[in-house]
Amino acid sequence: MKNFSLVINVLAFFFLLASITPGVSAFTLSSVTVNPRGEQAAGTPLTVSAVIDFPSAGTDTFPSDNELRMSTDLLNPRWAPVLVLDGVETNLLQESRESIPIAGYYLSYPPGQTVQVRVTLTGNLPQDISPGRDLLNVQELDSGKNILKTARLDLPATPAIPVTILQAPTKKPTTKKTFTPIPTDTTPPASPAMACTGILAITGAAFLRMRKK
Secondary structure (H helix, E strand, O other): OHHHHHHHHHHHHHHHHHHHOOOOOOOEEEEEEEEOOOOOOOOOEEEEEEEEEOOOOOOOOOOOOOEEEEEOOOEEEEEEEEEEEOOEEEEOOOEOOOEEEEEHHHOOOOOOOOEEEEEEEEEEOOOOOOOOOEEEEEEEEOOOOOEEEEEEEEOOOOOOOOOOOOOOOOOOOOOOOOOOOOOOOOOOOOOHHHHHHHHHHHHHHHHHHHHHO
């Protein structure tokens, strides 16, 4: 009975130790560069270069049953992953979709070997850059597709659109103009015949006065 109790206590101790020991990280997103950098307008082509390391802290560099998955919210994404094993590069399958998986057996090597994944991602910046949308998202999944670890970068911000305030055009002061009619003489002009009759009448009257004298 004592031996049985001792076995139970030892097992309980190991279960407790396993529950409080943090899991070993199977990958590290060691470097990321983005070109062009900073705020960009929607639709701008971006190139993301990332290096993912696999430190051999356990029995292997990466669990062979697990999966490394990379995803992005860039538009028209294009992935070009390269496996680097002890300095020797091997091109992996290129993909043109939102996410790509890399099976664990491609990444699982004995401790002491240097394993990296260098990936080049190209795509266009979308209009929607709300929080939670990824420029790059790297995850480790176990055999049951449970997420064990995530490393991610947000999409870069787009520049704010300046608000243009339109002002009504200023009207030039105008002078009110009124129509001024051309002055006219209301007295009708004398006709030539009437003028001659008047002259003859004056001449005749003068002639009569001279004869009476």
